[in-house]
Amino acid sequence: MGSPQNIMVCVTQQITCERLILKAADLRNELKGDLFVIHVAKNEWNFLDNSQEGEALEYLFKISKSVGANLSVLKSDSITESIVNFAKENKITYIVMGESPNDHKENKFFTELKALLPDIEIYVVPQM
Numbered sequence: 001m002g003s004p005q006n007i008m009v010c011v012t013q014q015i016t017c018e019r020l021i022l023k024a025a026d027l028r029n030e031l032k033g034d035l036f037v038i039h040v041a042k043n044e045w046n047f048l049d050n051s052q053e054g055e056a057l058e059y060l061f062k063i064s065k066s067v068g069a070n071l072s073v074l075k076s077d078s079i080t081e082s083i084v085n086f087a088k089e090n091k092i093t094y095i096v097m098g099e100s101p102n103d104h105k106e107n108k109f110f111t112e113l114k115a116l117l118p119d120i121e122i123y124v125v126p127q128m
Helices: 013-029 051-066 079-089 103-116
Strands: 008-009 035-041 070-074 091-100 121-125
Touching: 008 013, 008 079, 013 035, 013 051, 013 091, 013 121, 035 051, 035 079, 051 070, 070 079, 079 091, 079 103, 091 103, 103 121
Parallel strands: 008 035, 008 091, 035 070, 091 121
Antiparallel strands: none
């Protein structure tokens, strides 16, 4: 086995992202690296205004803790740029993300990340 692999999970403020965190935790156990869970919120978006989304984030924070990861919430108007910077800073080798119900948007996001981070393996977890 080579050097440890660092894994980053991109989550939205939805409880269903729990499965992404758990999938990434399994991967981390295989690869023996660190696990980072991140959520990028637009600058003008205030999750305190929306108690349901705030609760979901709180829940994902607990799930992250339970698998030994930290949940970082980044504020940014450029979600892709923030993820790319975070990945580089934390020497990420794997990205786990969910499949979007809106294919076009998800594919664009995946394509952008792949182009900006060619050396990183991106694993898309299919919807249930």
